Amino acid sequence: MSELPKTVIVTGGASGIGYAFCEHLATLGHRIVVADLRGGDEAAARLREQGAKAIGVQADVVSEEDVATMAAAAEREFGGIDVLVNNAGLFTTLALKPFEQITNQEWMRVMEVNTLGPFNCAKAVLPALRRSGRGRLVNIASTVPIKGPPNMSHYVASKGAVIAFTRSLARELAKDKITVNAIAPGFTLSDGVLQTDLQNRIGDNARTTGRCLQRDQVPADLVGALAYLVSDGAGFVTGQTLAVDGGGVFL
Ligand SMILES: NC(=O)c1ccc[n+]([C@@H]2O[C@H](COP(=O)([O-])OP(=O)(O)OC[C@H]3O[C@@H](n4cnc5c(N)ncnc54)[C@H](O)[C@@H]3O)[C@@H](O)[C@H]2O)c1
Structure with missing residues (x-):
């Protein structure tokens, strides 16, 4: 690669979109x-088999202790941390239901993982x-805070908070030469x-017909956006939310 390699932590990186991120950044x-x-x-072992430098860490993003261990492990193994990807989130296991049926506990749990988690991780690696x-x-x-779909109001609110957090941190951390951006995926298999x-259950509109590019979205559709935001060439881009959803929303 022509750019110097970076050390990247991907939370929720063992499966789904997070693993696709890990695999792609490793190939770079x-x-x-x-x-x-x-x-x-x-x-991490699968990534090493493919020739990558990678370690695995057991960490619950909600736990301050776990994310401190995560940061320490990255620093010990690779001598520093350049990139944090706050990917871990509660979505795929959520029951879709009208907001008045969502219990306080369900609301708090989604907020805990999807908003306290990124806050904890950002503090630990700062x-x-x-x-x-x-x-x-x-x-x-x-993209749900833009579209406002029904029956997942806790999730929609949590992701709206992630975008707002991104903007606020971008201003706070610019003096430290840290950029802070968000990727907004559409519904992804x-x-x-x-x-x-x-x-x-999600419906054809969210899956395909509501997009300019009318096909299902897969994790591989997201990796180029992350590679760009991590690249040296994106060093003057901060506070932005990049929608990657085949043209379902225009930001
Ligand atoms: N799949 C979609 O349609 C979609 C769309 C937009 C945004 N997203 C967001 O993308 C991210 C990844 O989604 P996905 O569909 O790949 O999810 P997934 O359920 O397939 O994978 C999530 C991963 O996060 C891990 N995880 C969950 N809670 C955790 C915690 N407390 N601490 C550490 N790890 C934890 C899980 O073990 C799993 O490996 C989430 O933030 C999600 O909200 C997903």
Whole structure:
């Protein structure tokens, strides 16, 4: 690669969209830390078999202790951290239901994983990103805060918060030469989606017909956007949300 490799932590990186991110960034020569509740070691081993530099870390993004361990493991193994991809999120396991049927516990749990998680991880890696001098933070949001689909109001609100958090952090961290951006995927046939009947329940509009490019979205459709935001050429891009959904929404 012509650019110097970066050390990249991908939360929720053991499967789904997160694993596609890990695999693609590894092919570009970056060093990968696969952080996940489960399966991080196995995913990292698969990446190493493909010639990548990768480690796995067991980490729940909600746990301050776990994400401190995650950051320490990355620094110990690779001598620093350049990029955090806040990808772990609760979506594919959520029951779709009218908002008045969502319990306080369900609401809080989605907020915990999808908003406290990225906040925790950003705090844990911040000293290393500052030292990097070319730090990048990429939050995986969604197009749902733009579209406002029904029956998932906790998820929609959580991803709206991710976009707002991205903008606020971009201003705070610019002085540290850290860029902060979000990727907003459309409905994507990730591992988690394929393991549920969500793809049947979500409707044709979200899956295909509501997009300019009328086909199902797959994790591979997202990797180019991340590679761009991580690249040296994107160093002057910050606070942005990049929708990658085949033209379902225009930001
Ligand atoms: N699939 C979609 O249609 C879609 C669309 C827009 C945005 N997204 C977002 O993309 C991200 C990935 O989605 P996906 O479809 O690949 O999900 P997935 O369910 O297929 O995979 C999620 C991964 O995150 C891990 N994870 C879950 N909770 C965690 C926690 N507390 N700590 C650490 N790891 C945790 C899981 O173990 C799993 O490996 C999520 O943030 C999701 O909200 C997905």
